[in-house]
Amino acid sequence: MEIEIRPARERDIPELARLIAGIAAYHESLDPRARFDWDEIRNAPNWLKLVLSRDHHAIWVADHGEGRLAGYLWIHLRRDRQGYLPRVKGYINHAFLDEAWRGQGLMQRMLVPAYDWFRSKGITVVTLTVLHRNWLGSTAWYKHGFEDFSHERRIEIGGQAPKRK
Numbered sequence: 835m836e837i838e839i840r841p842a843r844e845r846d847i848p849e850l851a852r853l854i855a856g857i858a859a860y861h862e863s864l865d866p867r868a869r870f871d872w873d874e875i876r877n878a879p880n881w882l883k884l885v886l887s888r889d890h891h892a893i894w895v896a897d898h899g900e901g902r903l904a905g906y907l908w909i910h911l912r913r914d915r916q917g918y919l920p921r922v923k924g925y926i927n928h929a930f931l932d933e934a935w936r937g938q939g940l941m942q943r944m945l946v947p948a949y950d951w952f953r954s955k956g957i958t959v960v961t962l963t964v965l966h967r968n969w970l971g972s973t974a975w976y977k978h979g980f981e982d983f984s985h986e987r988r989i990e991i992g993g994q995a996p997k998r999k
């Protein structure tokens with residue numbers, strides 16, 4: 835079946851909202867510390883309209899027929915306000931394919947127009963974050979050329995004071 839990679843449009847919103855709930859559920863299943871505000875996720879049809887209208891955000895979709903989506907890639911520009919260079923970086927915000935469509939090179943096909951979009955805006959560096967326990971996603975990003983750069987650490991400080999080791 836021919837899968838079309840194209841920019842998202844407003845009538846994709848119900849399918850995109852379904853996939854956004856999919857990526858949230860996927861992350862929650864990987865690590866109990868990853869938690870989402872499900873009211874906000876359910877409200878995606880409203881905030882996606884705004885995202886689609888902003889010129890520093892862009893979404894590509896993989897359409898497998900009549901607007902049914904296999905997945906999406908949502909990117910945006912991030913301005914650094916602490917002096918790091920480059921001042922504006924490209925950021926991979928969400929990248930998600932339904933399970934049946936993974937491992938077939940679809941994300942690579944969406945990354946091609948995404949990189950063109952970044953380059954058209956003068957972007958030279960693109961970053962993303964990936965959950966430490968998302969082994970499949972992490973492996974895929976290495977294969978797509980993303981290298982380790984910084985590392986986010988986390989501590990839970992509610993309740994008792996954490997012990998030093």
Ligand SMILES: CC(C)(COP(=O)(O)OP(=O)(O)OC[C@H]1O[C@@H](n2cnc3c(N)ncnc32)[C@H](O)[C@@H]1OP(=O)(O)O)[C@@H](O)C(=O)NCCC(=O)NCCS
Nearest residue numbers: 929930931936937938939940941963964970971973974977
């Ligand atoms: C990560 C993801 C976006 C990559 O997209 P993709 O189109 O599957 O990527 P590719 O087809 O180029 O495959 C990349 C690697 O994924 C892995 N992969 C292969 N089949 C897979 C499958 N069925 N399921 C998951 N990963 C698979 C392999 O390591 C593959 O590399 P290889 O082909 O050299 O063996 C996609 O697998 C996905 O949506 N995963 C779940 C959500 C996720 O983790 N998103 C990233 C959050 S940061």
